[in-house]
Amino acid sequence: MSRGYLIGKLLHALVTISAILVLNFALFRILPGDPVRTLLPRGIPAAQVAATRTRLGLDEPLFPNQFVSYVSATATGDFGYSFQYRIPVTDLLAQRAGPTVLLVGSASLLAIVIGIFIGTLAGARPGRWFDNVTVGASLVLYALPVFWLGMIAIMIFGQFGFPVDGMLTPGFTAPDALAGLGDIAAHLFMPALVLALALVGQYALFMRTAVVDVMAEDYIETARAKGLREEQVVVRHAVPNALLPTVTLIGINLGVIFTGAITLEDVFGWPGLGSLIVSSVASRDYPVLEGAFLLIAVTVVAANLAADLVYGLLDPRVRG
Amino acid sequence: MATLAHSRSRHGFIAAVALAIAAILVAPLGTALADSPSPTAGSPSAEAGGGITLRIGTSQKWSSLNPFVALLGADYQITSLNYDLLVEIGPDLNPAPGIAESWTHSPDGLTWTFKIRQGATWHDGQPITADDVAFTYNYILDSFKYKDGSFGLSLFRDYLAGVTSVKATDAQTVVLITDKPSATILSAGVPILPQHVWKDISYEAASGASKDVKPFDNASMIGSGPFHLVQEVKDQYVRFEANKDFWGGAPKIDQLIVQYFPDPGPMVEALKNGQIDMIDQVPTTEFASLANAPGITTIKGAPVAMAELGMNSWVPQPGQARAHANEGSLGNPWLTKVAVRQALFHAVDKTAIVKTALLGYAVPGDSILSPGSPGYWSPSPQQAFDFDPAKTRSMLETLGFQDTDGNGILNVPVDAKAFDPKGAGKDFVLRLYIRKNQPQDLTAGEIIRDAFKQAGVGIDLQVVEESPFLANATFPSATNADADLYLWGWTGAFGPDPDFTLGRVAETSQISAWQDANYSNPEYDALYAQQHAQLDPTQRAVTVQKMQELFYTEGSYAVLWYPYRLQAYRSDRWQGIKTLPADGGAVFTSLAYGPYDTLLAAELKPAPGASAGATQSTAPTGGGGAGTIVLVGLLIVVGVVAGAAILYRRRSRPELGD
Numbered sequence: 014m015s016r017g018y019l020i021g022k023l024l025h026a027l028v029t030i031s032a033i034l035v036l037n038f039a040l041f042r043i044l045p046g047d048p049v050r051t052l053l054p055r056g057i058p059a060a061q062v063a064a065t066r067t068r069l070g071l072d073e074p075l076f077p078n079q080f081v082s083y084v085s086a087t088a089t090g091d092f093g094y095s096f097q098y099r100i101p102v103t104d105l106l107a108q109r110a111g112p113t114v115l116l117v118g119s120a121s122l123l124a125i126v127i128g129i130f131i132g133t134l135a136g137a138r139p140g141r142w143f144d145n146v147t148v149g150a151s152l153v154l155y156a157l158p159v160f161w162l163g164m165i166a167i168m169i170f171g172q173f174g175f176p177v178d179g180m181l182t183p184g185f186t187a188p189d190a191l192a193g194l195g196d197i198a199a200h201l202f203m204p205a206l207v208l209a210l211a212l213v214g215q216y217a218l219f220m221r222t223a224v225v226d227v228m229a230e231d232y233i234e235t236a237r238a239k240g241l242r243e244e245q246v247v248v249r250h251a252v253p254n255a256l257l258p259t260v261t262l263i264g265i266n267l268g269v270i271f272t273g274a275i276t277l278e279d280v281f282g283w284p285g286l287g288s289l290i291v292s293s294v295a296s297r298d299y300p301v302l303e304g305a306f307l308l309i310a311v312t313v314v315a316a317n318l319a320a321d322l323v324y325g326l327l328d329p330r331v332r333g
Numbered sequence: 334m335a336t337l338a339h340s341r342s343r344h345g346f347i348a349a350v351a352l353a354i355a356a357i358l359v360a361p362l363g364t365a366l367a368d369s370p371s372p373t374a375g376s377p378s379a380e381a382g383g384g385i386t387l388r389i390g391t392s393q394k395w396s397s398l399n400p401f402v403a404l405l406g407a408d409y410q411i412t413s414l415n416y417d418l419l420v421e422i423g424p425d426l427n428p429a430p431g432i433a434e435s436w437t438h439s440p441d442g443l444t445w446t447f448k449i450r451q452g453a454t455w456h457d458g459q460p461i462t463a464d465d466v467a468f469t470y471n472y473i474l475d476s477f478k479y480k481d482g483s484f485g486l487s488l489f490r491d492y493l494a495g496v497t498s499v500k501a502t503d504a505q506t507v508v509l510i511t512d513k514p515s516a517t518i519l520s521a522g523v524p525i526l527p528q529h530v531w532k533d534i535s536y537e538a539a540s541g542a543s544k545d546v547k548p549f550d551n552a553s554m555i556g557s558g559p560f561h562l563v564q565e566v567k568d569q570y571v572r573f574e575a576n577k578d579f580w581g582g583a584p585k586i587d588q589l590i591v592q593y594f595p596d597p598g599p600m601v602e603a604l605k606n607g608q609i610d611m612i613d614q615v616p617t618t619e620f621a622s623l624a625n626a627p628g629i630t631t632i633k634g635a636p637v638a639m640a641e642l643g644m645n646s647w648v649p650q651p652g653q654a655r656a657h658a659n660e661g662s663l664g665n666p667w668l669t670k671v672a673v674r675q676a677l678f679h680a681v682d683k684t685a686i687v688k689t690a691l692l693g694y695a696v697p698g699d700s701i702l703s704p705g706s707p708g709y710w711s712p713s714p715q716q717a718f719d720f721d722p723a724k725t726r727s728m729l730e731t732l733g734f735q736d737t738d739g740n741g742i743l744n745v746p747v748d749a750k751a752f753d754p755k756g757a758g759k760d761f762v763l764r765l766y767i768r769k770n771q772p773q774d775l776t777a778g779e780i781i782r783d784a785f786k787q788a789g790v791g792i793d794l795q796v797v798e799e800s801p802f803l804a805n806a807t808f809p810s811a812t813n814a815d816a817d818l819y820l821w822g823w824t825g826a827f828g829p830d831p832d833f834t835l836g837r838v839a840e841t842s843q844i845s846a847w848q849d850a851n852y853s854n855p856e857y858d859a860l861y862a863q864q865h866a867q868l869d870p871t872q873r874a875v876t877v878q879k880m881q882e883l884f885y886t887e888g889s890y891a892v893l894w895y896p897y898r899l900q901a902y903r904s905d906r907w908q909g910i911k912t913l914p915a916d917g918g919a920v921f922t923s924l925a926y927g928p929y930d931t932l933l934a935a936e937l938k939p940a941p942g943a944s945a946g947a948t949q950s951t952a953p954t955g956g957g958g959a960g961t962i963v964l965v966g967l968l969i970v971v972g973v974v975a976g977a978a979i980l981y982r983r984r985s986r987p988e989l990g991d
Contacts, residue, residue: 057487057846062810064483065542098567099397099541099548108567167599171606175959177599178608183570183590184386195960202963279595284569288595292394295770297801 018325026318033310038083040306041299042075087307093300097293102304105289110271110308112180113285116201117273120208125263127209128216129256135217136224136255137247147221151214159211163280166203176200178282204281208274212266219262223255230254257328264320268313271305384587387907387935388609389921390600391591394568399551400524401486402541407591409826409923410613414573414589414930416524416556419447419466419507421926424915426707426829428519431927432466432557433507442514442868447507453580455527456554456561463501468528470499470509476536484536484543491833492521514866516873520830530555559584559930568593581928585909585936604629604901611902611910613921617692620899628905634898634912634919635705636696637825639834640774641890642681642781644668645807647814647844647851654810654845662851663815665763666753667745671887676728678718680788681781681891685720690776694899698892700881701823701838705895705918708831708874710881718891722788729789734761736789743789762791766806766819768799774820777893792818810845820893821849826923831877836861839884850889857883898922909934 049066066072073079086093092102135147167177176182180200187193227233228251236246266273275287286305293301325331395407403412420436423429433447453461474493477485494517498510509518531539534549541548554562559581560573573589592609594600597616603609605626615623615631624631645664649655667673683697699717702709726743733746740760747758756762763785767778775796782792797803803819805811827833837847841858844851857880864876884890898919902910911934912918913925920931 061483061485061487064481068483068542068544070544093544094541094548097396099399099402100550101547105567164598167602171599171602171608173959176608177603177606178390178592178594179569181566181569183388183566183592184564184572184588192960195964197960198963198967199960202959280599282569282593282595282599284567288568295798 018331019322022318022321026314029314030311033307033314034084034087037303037306037310038080041303042079083303092304095293095301096298097296097301102300105301106286106304106308109284109286109289112283113271113274113278113287115197116204116208116277116283116285117270119201120205120274121212121263121266121270123205123209124212125216128213129220129259131213132217132220133224133247133252133255136221136228137243137251139221139225139228144221147217151217151221154210154214155218157211158276159207160276160280162207162210163204163277166207167280170203175203177203180284204274204277204283208277215266216259216262220255220259223258224251227251227255253327257324260323260327261320264316264323267320268316269309270316271309271312385585385937386588386590387586387611387932388590388592389611389613390594390603390609391613392594392597392600393614394593395571397541397548397550398554398562398565399539399541399549400526401488401539402548404488406824406826406923410591410921411562411571412524413558413923413926414560414932415554415558415562416526417558417927418522419525420519420521421929422829422913422924423929424911424913426914426924429929432461432525436519438518438868442866443511445509445511445518447509449505449507450580451505453557454578455557456576457527458578459527459529461525461527461557462504463507464504465528466507466525467499467501468532469523469526470496472526472531473523474499476540479536484540486536486540489521489523491836492517492523514868516865516868517830517832520828520832522828525557527555527557558927559933560589579927582933584930584933586932589932604903607903610907611900611921613900615899615901617694617899620692620694620901623901628903629901630904632898632900632902632912632920633694633917634900634922635914635917636703636895636897637705637829637924638822638896638898639698639701639703639825639892640777640820640822640894640896641698641701641892643807643819643821643850644674644677644889644891645814645816645818645849645851646674646889647809648853649809650841650853655813656809656811657813660813662809663813665756665817667756667761668763668817668889670732672728672732674889675718675886676725676732677785677788677790678891679721679728680725680784680790681718681893682720682784683891683893686777686780687894689780690773691894691896695894695896698894700885701834701888701890701892702831702877702881703825703895705914706825706829706831706834708877710878710885712882712885716882716886720784722784725785725788725790729761734789741786741789742791760791761789762793763817764793764795766803766816767794767796768803768820769796771820778820804849807849807851808845809851814851819849828924832865835864835877835880838890839888852884852889854883854887857888906938907935908938909936 049062049071070079070082090103092106094100095102095105098105131147135144138144171177176199180197182196182200185196187196224247228247233246233250236250237243241249271286272290273287274283274285275291277283278285278288279291286308289301290305292298293305391407391410393407394405395403395411396405397403397408398411400408400412400416403409418431419433420428421431430450432449432453434450436445436447438445447463447466449461449463449466455461470493473486473489474496477490479485495511495513495515496509496518497512498508500508502508511518530553535546537543537546538549552565557576557580559576559579561576562571563574564572570590570592573591575584575587575589577583594603597614597619600609600612601615601619601623604612604623620631623629645662646669647662647664648669649661662669687693687695687697696704699712700710704711729743733749734743735746736742737744737747737758738760742760742762745753745756745759745761750757765778765782767774778794782794785792797806799821803816803821806816807814807819823834823838825834827837837843839848839850839852839854839857840861841853841855844853860876860880860883864873864880867873867876885892900920902920910920911931912920913922913929913931922931925931
């Protein structure tokens with residue numbers, strides 16, 4: 014891959030992130046609403062409310078005062094304290110980002126692997142019964158509300174002792190790492206399964222369409238003419254080329270990894286970033302929202318950058 | 334040679350991708366394992382001795398372990414398990430001994446003397462003395478004299494209103510002096526804190542209101558109550574260990590876990606399949622099915638909370654804070670007239686609202702005190718505002734309202750241009766603010782809108798955010814009271830003493846503080862001051878009744894309902910669970926401190942056929958067999974896939990050139 018290609022992509026990412034920083038600030042300060050009222054309980058006399066507002070710097074002009082303090086704070090990694098929880102925002106985000114990545118990551122991995130496999134099988138023989146069933150089932154799964162799937166899973170698997178809430182069994186102290194892993198695995202099983210079911214249709218359909226397209230190309234004819242078995246044709250020639258658009262899809266989906274499971278986090282009480290964002294929006298917890306927004310934006314930019322680079326690795330035509 | 338190089342870089346690429354994926358998944362797994370609970374220093378681990386654990390599911394979040402910062406309902410529940418009050422609430426809702434064993438007051442009512450019980454200890458073993466009580470009260474009082482007063486610990490200020498001095502005269506005696514007799518001294522809901530923990534905490538840290546100083550998290554939670562909070566995992570659960578040295582008797586269980594469920598559906602499932610033992614808020618839609626479920630007992634606790642239709646009736650007075658200095662109230666001026674409010678009271682069908690919005694799980698409202706609180710007054714049939722939209726219409730017509738354009742909605746009198754410049758001559762329409770995420774409020778609001786329309790009053794229904802929009806809309810200090818009608822409620826968590834609700838709802842000094850209707854009536858204020866100073870319970874009860882009657886007939890609320898506290902627990906496994914009040918109350922209530930705690934006597938039912946003395950363990954096991962099944966299953970799947978891939982490669986190795 015040429016240096017120019019790499020540098021160009023990196024520069025593009027940096028510019029995007031700078032624009033996001035400015036937007037991050039503007040959006041949350043422009044929202045109507047008074048975070049001081051959320052911070053203090055009712056019954057506080059107006060004078061104390063005003064004094065608190067002054068002390069938090071919320072009555073200074075937006076630009077330049079508040080903006081300058083925002084930029085300098087972000088540069089030093091100081092995202093302030095959450096209004097709801099009164100702990101540093103960086104700690105809060107770190108605690109909640111991991112579980113979401115675990116849930117969405119494991120579900121996505123499952124969905125991607127199975128989806129690509131099924132999509133390939135379906136696309137290699139379009140129009141046959143396997144293809145029709147795949148397309149139909151994928152569409153149904155894609156359309157089913159994830160929330161509802163979650164409740165059904167709870168009713169079924171809850172009976173067998175699979176925990177229905179949270180990521181860890183309350184009060185359980187694992188005697189060793191394996192038991193701890195087992196506890197997390199038991200809690201992860203249902204939400205990951207449900208999310209994987211919801212995502213697999215997407216990948217299967219995408220891959221299936223790409224394979225059907227690629228199979229119509231000339232070089233497939235050539236490979237068959239050379240005498241390769243059909244499965245070798247598919248696996249060694251069709252799949253690598255059909256993977257390209259799927260890689261882009263994976264990049265896009267991974268970019269929104271943090272918000273990919275919001276409804277599931279609510280149903281299963283999974284302590285993730287999605288549910289944190291929802292509750293922070295409701296209570297106007299600006300420090301958390303600004304930190305989370307920045308995190309998500311940087312993740313999207315990074316994931317798309319990675320997808321671009323992987324694409325460049327896979328497809329020599331793009332490398333410039 | 335080109336083929337070899339090509340396939341090697343392809344393998345390298347695949348290996349790199351696999352490593353990246355593994356890293357993305359293993360890293361959070363690793364941190365999750367690291368964050369997962371380890372035994373706190375000095376506490377027995379869950380396995381030792383087979384601890385008995387009671388698990389409660391709740392759909393209310395808690396916010397902080399620092400009592401000066403924590404203002405959610407669930408926070409008060411935690412406080413009441415972990416701490417004690419000086420004077421606590423007994424099973425009949427009357428004051429009962431807490432940290433103070435006994436008390437007296439001087440004949441003029443200004444000096445109170447409390448005798449502190451002997452031999453009680455903090456969770457860390459230090460003795461509790463009068464110094465701790467004096468310290469706690471003075472810590473709060475002095476916070477308002479610190480710097481500009483903006484770090485004042487306001488949550489407990491009202492409980493100590495009028496207190497001028499608190500001193501520990503010896504190790505077992507506290508003397509408290511007020512400037513006027515105060516009937517609420519025995520109802521101070523102030524958790525007594527250990528001086529040796531809190532004396533070095535600055536007000537910036539304690540109030541959590543500073544930009545630069547980290548808020549104090551109070552992680553050690555050293556208190557004196559029957560349970561000691563030892564572990565908190567935010568938005569997941571809190572874990573308490575029983576305080577076996579508790580002065581009111583050791584709890585029968587060893588461990589208490591309160592688990593948060595963001596959605597009530599899984600919570601009910603968890604109760605049914607035994608993963609939890611008790612639910613604190615049963616949704617109205619599930620109550621009937623749980624009541625019929627075998628092995629589960631449901632509780633319909635006496636209501637302490639209240640929901641109302643509020644009417645903004647602010648009449649600006651000099652000295653009251655307002656956002657826009659040159660303007661008056663931005664609410665509809667007709668709501669400041671008692672006669673108009675009384676007409677509107679007749680258009681509220683409380684019975685229909687309770688039946689439709691709450692499925693019958695509430696009592697139709699009248700007084701601002703709930704039926705579960707002492708001193709509750711209810712109107713006689715002659716006084717009560719019966720549902721009669723026709724009467725509303727005729728009462729408004731008497732005041733000069735006429736339906737001049739024939740559209741069914743009465744029009745504001747044309748000659749009232751001075752009184753109502755914006756609305757004179759036009760249709761009489763009032764805004765009705767409904768809080769988001771409160772489906773029962775929305776149903777109630779629609780019923781109100783339809784009935785008002787029938788009566789000739791237009792309603793502009795708007796769904797809004799509770800905080801900060803609705804709060805600001807009702808404050809003259811924030812928006813010049815830019816609101817007309819709204820649905821809101823009071824939780825009743827202040828305690829059974831009527832003073833707090835009576836004052837906060839309708840007393841003039843609470844405008845732009847606790848009040849939302851901005852009601853002001855000198856007669857009501859005088860009665861409030863009177864009952865506040867009446868230490869004789871009989872005399873005080875008379876004044877309290879008069880206040881409720883006055884506000885019911887002339888005030889700014891149509892109290893809609895008092896919701897039952899719906900709860901459930903596994904009675905096939907547990908016994909000894911009490912309620913507060915003892916008769917028809919609720920379990921796990923934030924009003925139950927110390928020896929009156931509803932879970933103090935909770936214990937497992939003996940298993941049928943078990944030999945005497947056999948201990949039963951309900952210590953939490955980590956996911957049990959399910960976790961092992963998942964891990965083993967995962968290994969099998971990976972093994973099969975890897976095996977198939979290897980076999981496939983072997984088979985396709987010899988091939989024609991590529």
